[in-house]
Amino acid sequence: MEKTLKIGLLEAKIPVIQGGMGVGISLSTLAGTVAKEGGIGMISTAQIGWREPDFKKNPFAANYRAIKKEVQKARAIAPGGILGVNIMTVTRNYAQYVRTAVEAGVDLIVSGAGLPVDLPAYTEGSPVKIAPVVSSLKSFLVLCRLWERKYQRAPDFVVVEGPKAGGHLGFSQEELERFQRDSYDEVLLSIIEKAREYGEKVGRKIPVLAAGGIFDKEDMCHALALGADGVQVGTRFVATEECDAPKAYKEAYIQAKKEDISIIKSPVGMPARAIRNPFLEQVGENTTKIQHCYQCISTCKQKEIPYCITEALVHAAEGDIEHALLFCGENAWKCEKIEKVKDIMKEFAEAARM
Incomplete structure (x- = not known):
């Protein structure tokens, strides 16, 4: 039986969410193609307006405008697909970025680089699904308690990012040096258990996605075997024809x-x-x-x-x-050729059937 990823009424045929990669790496073409192939496509809002003519003079206006443009272009690629944005909580004017994404009509928002404490307030009244990116059970519990107390809300899903991820990391230098895969597995298992408890409390499932170092179907099979509902993949999608990177x-x-x-x-x-x-x-x-x-x-x-x-x-x-600063995940060296998103998604679809 093939495993899908259900987040409320949204259902991805392949339980893969493409990681948000800024600046200008995961935009409409990559996100739209991943969504078209049955996954969840993600656009990074980090300095998304860098190509706008007024970016240097007025970066906020340029970025808000670009969010709407990129979401619209991604929708044209995948009219029936699931599309979201990744917004870092440390982004200046964070609330307006979130509200702009909601206005653009995204299906979901993933937010990390800190705990998105007030994310529910900025999406209130909309159908947009929201999820934090966490790296420890403690941070997941803190966020769940805050959202429950302030907003009577639980996450719609959660992304558990391990130390092999790319770009900015949710670990100290010391933690990165001692963090082995077994330790990440323990964190993932603990969050899966707590997400199940919170899900029972609120009357719905809270899917848990494994992230950080997921490169091929073996990595995905391992995460699913531990009980994850899906995976987030970033680095593998960079070396594709459809990636927005040069x-x-x-x-x-x-x-x-x-x-x-x-x-x-x-x-x-x-x-x-x-x-x-x-x-x-x-x-x-x-x-x-x-x-x-x-x-x-x-x-x-x-x-x-x-x-x-x-x-x-x-x-x-x-x-x-x-x-340039070339952000990447730990497994970037495994990229051997320019691939097609379609072929990568077929590989992950096989893992979802295993």
């Missing part, structure tokens, strides 16, 4: 060796995973004076950071790899 970015994944995948300290104060390149070597030795603030992350301290993360990520989205 060719040079995709080639960087294909050419990367295992030893090139590094944990770095992001200028916004969190550990992150990226591909080692000339840019990282340079910023490790020098501090660049920040000429302009793009109002991205609330934790950024402009006078103290070694470089502007928005500019570094925009360079990646433009294909200027030598001057």
Whole structure:
């Protein structure tokens, strides 16, 4: 029997949610194609308006406008598909980003990089499904209790992100060094158990998705065997024809060796995973004076950071790899060729039948 992913009345034929990857990596083409092939497509709102002509002058307006444009384009690709957005809680003007996504007509919102404490308030009155990204049982319990007390609401689903994920990570440097897969499995199992208890309490199932390092059908089979309802996959989708990233970015994944995948300290104060390149070597030795603030992350301290993360990520989205920050998951080195989303989804569909 083939396993599907049900979130309320939404049902994905293949229990895969594509991870949100900013800046400009997971936009309408990738998200729309994943949704068309039976998964859940996700658009990252992180500096999504970087191509808008007024982005530098008015990044908020540019980003809000781009959210609506990208959702509309993704809908055209997958009219009957399930589409969502990923919004980091540390995003400046977070509430307006959420409200803009709701206005754009998304089906769901996934929110991490901190606990989305007030997310229910910003989606109230809409049918949009909401989910936190958590990395520990403690954070899941804290959020559930907060939402229950303040909003009489439980998560519609939850994404449990492990230490092999890409981009900004929900772990300290010390935790990353000692966190093995067995430890992640224990966290996942504990959250699955608590999600079942909360689900019984509110009278509906709260699906749990495993995330971070899910690359192939073996990884998915392992997660499903533990009791996960589905998986979130990011890195594997970067090296696809349909990914919104430029060719040079995709080639960087294909050419990367295992030893090139590094944990770095992001200028916004969190550990992150990226591909080692000339840019990282340079910023490790020098501090660049920040000429302009793009109002991205609330934790950024402009006078103290070694470089502007928005500019570094925009360079990646433009294909200027030598001057770019190349976020990736731990398994980026496993990308060997440019694939098609359709073929990847077929592989995960096989895992859902096993």
